[in-house]
Amino acid sequence: MTLGSFTGVLVPALTPFKADLSPDRERFLAHLKWLLRQGADGLAIFGTTSEANSMSVEEKIELLDYVIAGGIPPARLMPGTGCCALTDSVRLTRHAAQQKCGGVLMLPPFFYKGVSDAGLFANFSEVIQRVGDSALKVYLYHIPPQTSTPITLNLIGMLLKAYRGTVIGLKDSSGDWNNTAAVLKEFPEFDVFPGSELFLLQGMRAGGQGCITATGNVNPAGIRKVFEQWQTPQADALQAGIDRVRKAIQAYPMVPALKRIIAHFNHDAEWAQVRPPLVRLPEEKWTSLLPELAEAGLGGAAAA
Amino acid sequence: MTLGSFTGVLVPALTPFKADLSPDRERFLAHLKWLLRQGADGLAIFGTTSEANSMSVEEKIELLDYVIAGGIPPARLMPGTGCCALTDSVRLTRHAAQQKCGGVLMLPPFFYKGVSDAGLFANFSEVIQRVGDSALKVYLYHIPPQTSTPITLNLIGMLLKAYRGTVIGLKDSSGDWNNTAAVLKEFPEFDVFPGSELFLLQGMRAGGQGCITATGNVNPAGIRKVFEQWQTPQADALQAGIDRVRKAIQAYPMVPALKRIIAHFNHDAEWAQVRPPLVRLPEEKWTSLLPELAEAGLGGAAAA
Numbered sequence: 001m002t003l004g005s006f007t008g009v010l011v012p013a014l015t016p017f018k019a020d021l022s023p024d025r026e027r028f029l030a031h032l033k034w035l036l037r038q039g040a041d042g043l044a045i046f047g048t049t050s051e052a053n054s055m056s057v058e059e060k061i062e063l064l065d066y067v068i069a070g071g072i073p074p075a076r077l078m079p080g081t082g083c084c085a086l087t088d089s090v091r092l093t094r095h096a097a098q099q100k101c102g103g104v105l106m107l108p109p110f111f112y113k114g115v116s117d118a119g120l121f122a123n124f125s126e127v128i129q130r131v132g133d134s135a136l137k138v139y140l141y142h143i144p145p146q147t148s149t150p151i152t153l154n155l156i157g158m159l160l161k162a163y164r165g166t167v168i169g170l171k172d173s174s175g176d177w178n179n180t181a182a183v184l185k186e187f188p189e190f191d192v193f194p195g196s197e198l199f200l201l202q203g204m205r206a207g208g209q210g211c212i213t214a215t216g217n218v219n220p221a222g223i224r225k226v227f228e229q230w231q232t233p234q235a236d237a238l239q240a241g242i243d244r245v246r247k248a249i250q251a252y253p254m255v256p257a258l259k260r261i262i263a264h265f266n267h268d269a270e271w272a273q274v275r276p277p278l279v280r281l282p283e284e285k286w287t288s289l290l291p292e293l294a295e296a297g298l299g300g301a302a303a304a
Numbered sequence: 305m306t307l308g309s310f311t312g313v314l315v316p317a318l319t320p321f322k323a324d325l326s327p328d329r330e331r332f333l334a335h336l337k338w339l340l341r342q343g344a345d346g347l348a349i350f351g352t353t354s355e356a357n358s359m360s361v362e363e364k365i366e367l368l369d370y371v372i373a374g375g376i377p378p379a380r381l382m383p384g385t386g387c388c389a390l391t392d393s394v395r396l397t398r399h400a401a402q403q404k405c406g407g408v409l410m411l412p413p414f415f416y417k418g419v420s421d422a423g424l425f426a427n428f429s430e431v432i433q434r435v436g437d438s439a440l441k442v443y444l445y446h447i448p449p450q451t452s453t454p455i456t457l458n459l460i461g462m463l464l465k466a467y468r469g470t471v472i473g474l475k476d477s478s479g480d481w482n483n484t485a486a487v488l489k490e491f492p493e494f495d496v497f498p499g500s501e502l503f504l505l506q507g508m509r510a511g512g513q514g515c516i517t518a519t520g521n522v523n524p525a526g527i528r529k530v531f532e533q534w535q536t537p538q539a540d541a542l543q544a545g546i547d548r549v550r551k552a553i554q555a556y557p558m559v560p561a562l563k564r565i566i567a568h569f570n571h572d573a574e575w576a577q578v579r580p581p582l583v584r585l586p587e588e589k590w591t592s593l594l595p596e597l598a599e600a601g602l603g604g605a606a607a608a
Contacts, residue, residue, distance in 0.1 A: 021390065053388040054413065054415075056389045057360070058391075059391060084388065085357065086325065087359065087362075108581065109357070110415060111414060113449065113450055115582065115583075122581065122583065126580055146417055147415075276424075276427035277416055277420075277453075278419065279419075279420055279422050
């Protein structure tokens with residue numbers, strides 16, 4: 001059972017930047033189209049991997065409009081729209097809803113620490129009420145390593161009670177399987193996506209909907225195959241294969257490494273650009289990553 | 305010696321909100337005027353205490369323009385202009401510079417964790433270069449409890465080497481005197497403001513410039529007196545007095561408590577409003593805080 005339009009492998013798409021650090025919308029659109037051709041079920045643009053918090057609301061709105069105008073079906077888009085500022089979250093969420101995006105992925109306001117579930121509830125509640133669109137589908141974004149502000153079981157319960165049918169799922173980037181399992185157990189009707197393919201098979205077996213994973217930017221077809229075949233005898237072997245690729249990459253700074261991989265396979269050096277405060281992958285790290293990728297089985301497939 | 309126009313007691317001014325959660329610019333202007341009348345040397349608007357990260361760039365620009373039009377001298381303003389997104393930081397910093405603010409207080413981009421000094425340097429460097437105003441004065445904002453992204457001694461050294469005369473100081477909200485002392489020792493020419501009046505006297509004796517402190521919103525005159533008399537025999541007794549007020553307040557959630565105090569002394573219940581994810585101070589906490597304030601010696605002075 002799924003409550004929204006999303007199930008399977010969603011990719012928090014990387015945002016390419018030009019040498020002047022402005023978003024490169026042409027390369028972005030080409031990358032999204034490649035991901036869909038490779039079998040990505042959805043595009044979670046403006047996520048952590050997208051360097052979304054390094055972009056203004058205006059830049060995100062312009063990119064969103066551009067890729068939709070360029071042919072990306074809005075129903076396949078799950079843009080990140082949760083900002084620190086309530087008014088920014090409202091503006092971006094409203095725009096995504098007006099554009100008929102399949103859903104939105106909402107970070108909690110992440111500057112303050114130790115805020116209460118009541119305060120987080122008030123934040124999400126204000127956004128939902130101000131947007132006021134019955135078609136809005138909200139996925140909560142639990143990523144305590146970055147936010148230190150968890151989406152607790154208690155908070156999920158409060159939101160489901162008040163906004164059932166609108167708040168319909170969770171991306172769990174805690175990296176903690178016990179948390180994912182607890183959410184699946186407590187809220188079996190909730191659409192839960194682990195934030196890494198390391199938990200894809202385990203998640204499917206426990207009632208999850210797939211995964212939303214950074215490395216989907218370079219290994220979408222491999223990860224999709226595990227989703228397709230999770231009920232077959234090959235599932236564990238396929239999972240072990242994508243685990244090897246993931247583990248090779250995640251030993252490096254994730255976003256710079258993914259961009260450097262695409263730059264390599266696309267013969268397009270400009271793809272390696274990041275926006276501060278991130279820095280490009282140093283070449284000596286690339287020199288060690290490249291053979292590790294080959295050994296893990298990731299070849300020329302990663303080409304947008 | 306001070307490199308900028310600021311020395312003494314700066315107040316990260318609270319931002320009042322209306323019942324509909326929009327910024328209340330009239331109450332904000334009245335509060336800033338009261339703080340100046342009480343002896344505040346500067347107004348560090350759009351800080352943590354100001355709930356600045358709960359407001360959009362547009363809202364901050366509108367408030368800044370309004371208070372300047374309303375008579376607040378720009379030279380007394382040190383707005384917070386460091387955002388997560390590079391383009392937001394550039395826009396807000398440029399606007400503050402165009403408005404001839406005495407300085408700006410810059411948070412590091414605070415979403416990513418474990419970013420390198422090189423990446424943080426690139427962020428500040430891009431902002432300074434894009435604003436391109438030789439009159440710009442930047443104070444760095446070190447507040448690891450909120451950001452988990454420290455302004456290290458190494459980073460300060462890198463910035464001073466590249467932007468001496470532009471990067472001129474630091475607000476140290478680490479709450480760690482050893483860090484403040486290390487910055488003062490390593491960079492004696494740097495304008496250092498501890499982020500709490502608990503370190504005011506200690507800071508002045510070690511070469512600091514004063515303090516930038518949340519509780520300045522309700523006890524500006526008391527704190528200013530320590531600054532005025534820090535070289536007199538009464539200094540330690542005066543410091544002990546403001547410590548008592550600070551410690552009474554900081555046992556409660558800081559921003560909601562400060563707003564509730566002003567609401568009380570101003571007979572203006574609307575002042576207690578906060579923007580999510582913060583929540584108002586529960587009345588039972590206020591019932592315990594009020595007599596503690598009286599015991600600490602804070603009376604009716606806190607009235608805007």
